[in-house]
């Protein structure tokens with residue numbers, strides 16, 4: 001398993017990517033490529049399940065990167081068939097840290113009408129209560145993952161076929177779910193009624209695919225057809241194509257606004273718009289809201305880059321690659337020693353001293369989580385001789401944890417949960433620190449009137465503390481939501 005990088009804990013982490021394909025020869029190769037394109041959504045482990053009429057269901061689940069596990073001929077030959085689904089994960093609900101292989105998806109269940117496999121992106125907020133109930137009624141869980149509840153709920157359903165059993169199961173589930181599932185003949189895709197996590201539909205030749213993001217369609221040469229709607233279930237067969245229905249009670253959509261800021265790849269399309277363009281628009285908004293006299297705009301690579309370009313274009317201040325990322329560092333460093341770990345950010349980022357020396361620098365980053373990385377980057381920039389350092393952040397202060405499929409530290413560890421903007425600037429010892437406003441972020445994602453306070457158009461709970469689904473399990477564990485009037 002790739003070790004966690006010494007400073008990766010200073011970013012929020014998306015926890016899963018899902019991909020499914022039907023009606024293509026050698027589905028496993030397409031799945032491996034699709035999952036490779038979604039690797040940014042989870043690097044800890046991955047799995048593929050396929051179905052072939054002669055060999056039945058086949059499954060391979062492994063720790064580590066897709067490229068290291070799903071490229072060898074023996075593994076790919078063990079996954080025959082024209083239908084399959086796959087999953088990449090970083091641990092979310094379920095075991096944290098050392099994951100057991102039994103927690104790696106897709107999960108598989110054998111029902112009286114045949115087998116089914118599922119892969120889930122999101123987080124079930126009432127999983128503890130469901131699990132207790134299911135165990136009391138005799139279910140035997142194999143993993144510690146919240147997603148396994150779906151399989152057990154399906155097993156208990158009295159419906160006649162697997163899509164109907166899935167509908168039944170998912171009606172009991174609260175929280176965020178985008179799911180791809182498969183039977184012997186069907187590929188199924190479902191999004192929760194608020195559509196918190198993404199899911200898109202693509203077409204490849206005579207076949208179809210479902211993916212967390214459009215970038216995974218591009219890699220296999222599939223055409224992007226449309227997003228799966230919030231609350232929609234699609235059942236796809238090679239013969240009849242796509243059949244859609246909306247089995248859940250409709251709710252106002254609450255897509256995760258952080259997908260626009262950070263999680264999704266900049267070459268993906270979200271809400272009909274390229275993520276790159278949205279991030280550039282965020283940078284422009286930030287420049288309008290928080291201008292400052294300076295000589296250079298530099299991104300904190302890579303995720304701050306489009307917003308830094310937007311800031312530069314709007315402000316007229318030149319853009320420069322003041323910080324260079326070591327592309328080959330990543331998580332591949334095998335068990336770094338303490339001495340190397342202490343080098344921290346320098347392992348991954350290096351300051352372009354010739355550009356920075358004597359300059360007033362605006363650093364644009366996507367977010368501040370614990371603030372530890374921001375402090376180190378600021379020190380590196382000052383060590384390189386910068387005259388001033390101004391931080392501009394492409395998201396509002398992250399003051400609340402996410403319970404919908406994104407790994408966040410506990411609230412007390414979020415810098416913005418305990419300090420206001422001025423206190424954070426003092427703590428980071430920068431000349432100025434400004435975050436984009438929540439309204440500014442909404443404008444940048446295409447909501448020209450900003451955030452609708454009565455019914456926000458997106459989930460923004462990690463910024464606002466307004467949770468669109470009550471996190472029942474967390475409340476049971478002592479988490480306190482803020483009173484609605486605050």
Ligand code: SF4
Pocket residue numbers: 196255256257258259401402403404405406459460461462463
């Ligand atoms: S809480 Fe934040 S990260 Fe989580 S779904 Fe909502 S906007 Fe996204």
